[in-house]
Amino acid sequence: MNDRRRPSRPPKSRPPKRKPDPARPVDIDPVRMAAVETLRAVRERDAYANLALPPLLKQRAITGRDAALATELTYGTCRAQGLLDEVIAACSSRPVAEMEPAMVDALRVGVYQLLRTRIPAHAAVASTVDIVRFENGTKLSGFANAVLRKVTEKDEQGWLDELAPDAATDPIGNLALRHAHPRWIAQAFADSLGGEQELADALAADDARPAVHLTARPGEISADELAAITGGDPAPYSPYGVRLEAGAGDPGDLEPVREGFATVQDEGSQLVALAATRPEVGGSDARWLDLCAGPGGKAALLGALASLDGGALDAVEQTAHRADLVRRATEGLPVAVHVADGREPGLEPGYDRVLVDAPCTGLGALRRRPEARWRRKPSDIGELSKLQRELLLSAIRLTRPGGIVAYVVCSPHLAETEGVVADAVRRTGAEEIDARPWFPDVPDLGEGPSVQLWPHRHGTDAMFCALLRA
Numbered sequence: 001m002n003d004r005r006r007p008s009r010p011p012k013s014r015p016p017k018r019k020p021d022p023a024r025p026v027d028i029d030p031v032r033m034a035a036v037e038t039l040r041a042v043r044e045r046d047a048y049a050n051l052a053l054p055p056l057l058k059q060r061a062i063t064g065r066d067a068a069l070a071t072e073l074t075y076g077t078c079r080a081q082g083l084l085d086e087v088i089a090a091c092s093s094r095p096v097a098e099m100e101p102a103m104v105d106a107l108r109v110g111v112y113q114l115l116r117t118r119i120p121a122h123a124a125v126a127s128t129v130d131i132v133r134f135e136n137g138t139k140l141s142g143f144a145n146a147v148l149r150k151v152t153e154k155d156e157q158g159w160l161d162e163l164a165p166d167a168a169t170d171p172i173g174n175l176a177l178r179h180a181h182p183r184w185i186a187q188a189f190a191d192s193l194g195g196e197q198e199l200a201d202a203l204a205a206d207d208a209r210p211a212v213h214l215t216a217r218p219g220e221i222s223a224d225e226l227a228a229i230t231g232g233d234p235a236p237y238s239p240y241g242v243r244l245e246a247g248a249g250d251p252g253d254l255e256p257v258r259e260g261f262a263t264v265q266d267e268g269s270q271l272v273a274l275a276a277t278r279p280e281v282g283g284s285d286a287r288w289l290d291l292c293a294g295p296g297g298k299a300a301l302l303g304a305l306a307s308l309d310g311g312a313l314d315a316v317e318q319t320a321h322r323a324d325l326v327r328r329a330t331e332g333l334p335v336a337v338h339v340a341d342g343r344e345p346g347l348e349p350g351y352d353r354v355l356v357d358a359p360c361t362g363l364g365a366l367r368r369r370p371e372a373r374w375r376r377k378p379s380d381i382g383e384l385s386k387l388q389r390e391l392l393l394s395a396i397r398l399t400r401p402g403g404i405v406a407y408v409v410c411s412p413h414l415a416e417t418e419g420v421v422a423d424a425v426r427r428t429g430a431e432e433i434d435a436r437p438w439f440p441d442v443p444d445l446g447e448g449p450s451v452q453l454w455p456h457r458h459g460t461d462a463m464f465c466a467l468l469r470a
């Protein structure tokens with residue numbers, strides 16, 4: 001597996017002109033095969049690539065540089081899928097949707113290597129054709145060979161110049177393809193950003209590998225101590241946050257995480273949970289509620305903060321196994337977990353603070369889920385925003401007059417963010433307060449009153465937070 005150490009191939013290098021020989025024993029490269037099999041699990045079983053690949057690598061004893069290459073090929077191919085499919089379609093007389101799906105998995109990994117890695121073209125083509133022959137037979141391997149040879153005629157830039165919509169007349173379509181995002185997601189980002197000026201930066205940051213962030217559990221360990229132990233840096237905005245280098249290994253292996261003094265949690269998630277605790281509520285402030293708590297990241301932070309001041313947290317989660325995760329995440333804290341529908345949880349109203357971290361499209365955390373951007377559909381929005389509106393209305397009903405409701409989603413889509421909040425304000429008369437002062441020292445928070453964080457501005461997931469006074 002030395003080929004990736006070789007220098008960059010010239011853009012027009014061609015694979016050897018050989019006809020697949022049915023008699024030749026097929027020499028399958030285990031690294032590429034692991035990538036192809038993971039793509040199949042994603043396609044057939046709706047698997048998450050980052051959960052499906054590691055056990056496969058372990059089972060096949062693929063380690064070190066080979067494991068790193070398998071990871072890059074798998075996640076990179078998942079992320080770039082729409083772009084890869086456009087190139088495959090341009091090199092074939094048949095639409096991708098009409099091709100044998102198992103062959104398409106292999107073709108995508110092959111085209112990814114040709115366009116986005118320094119692997120020599122002949123190695124990318126030969127290894128892909130071998131996999132197709134092994135999996136799908138000689139006829140399809142000949143087809144795959146022909147497609148891949150055509151792909152090698154241009155590099156990524158050349159294909160983008162040919163296939164991307166005109167930047168002058170369709171800037172969003174152009175940037176969407178250049179950064180391998182579905183157009184509707186690029187459009188949603190542009191709508192939230194208020195135009196296309198920052199869109200290229202937003203999409204590029206969404207394509208980059210995110211750093212891992214940790215939360216130092218309040219009352220147990222400080223961020224400075226945690227940074228010193230883990231070799232990370234104190235996070236710029238969250239007083240409990242630590243940022244680790246991207247690719248710093250499995251954070252679950254870190255001692256403070258194993259011992260429960262720290263959790264893996266994006267800094268944006270920390271900031272929105274903290275914002276829920278900061279505005280004055282006047283009077284009692286000991287009864288807090290997390291209405292959508294699973295798997296428990298924010299509940300653990302809120303529970304730890306509540307315990308410092310003698311308060312307590314109720315944590316509601318609809319799914320029993322996710323409620324178990326909340327119990328585990330909040331062990332030892334004053335947190336009561338309830339398996340219930342947050343729309344009718346059957347709890348006594350009168351909470352001082354309620355967090356609604358509603359189920360959402362997750363468009364704000366696409367960089368953490370390689371396949372998510374092609375799996376999500378615009379049609380997901382309608383049902384989710386209905387649930388989000390109902391959960392927020394329930395949260396307002398459960399909050400005492402003067403108490404604070406924090407509405408949070410990990411998405412910048414306006415139908416999931418401002419649309420939901422405007423609906424609740426209209427229906428209940430709750431007052432939306434300016435959330436920005438409760439994100440101290442965080443720059444570029446726009447015109448408010450809500451806060452939209454962004455990977456390209458803040459290095460966090462694209463979390464949204466609105467604060468309402470009941």
Ligand SMILES: C[S@@+](CC[C@H](N)C(=O)[O-])C[C@H]1O[C@@H](n2cnc3c(N)ncnc32)[C@H](O)[C@@H]1O
Nearest residue numbers: 292293294295296297298318341342357358359
């Ligand atoms: C965005 S996640 C919450 C993440 C969590 N706050 C954390 O920081 O770890 C949304 C959660 O809401 C749960 N959920 C979905 N519908 C719900 C409902 N009607 N009532 C309560 N929880 C619900 C989902 O199972 C999911 O665990």
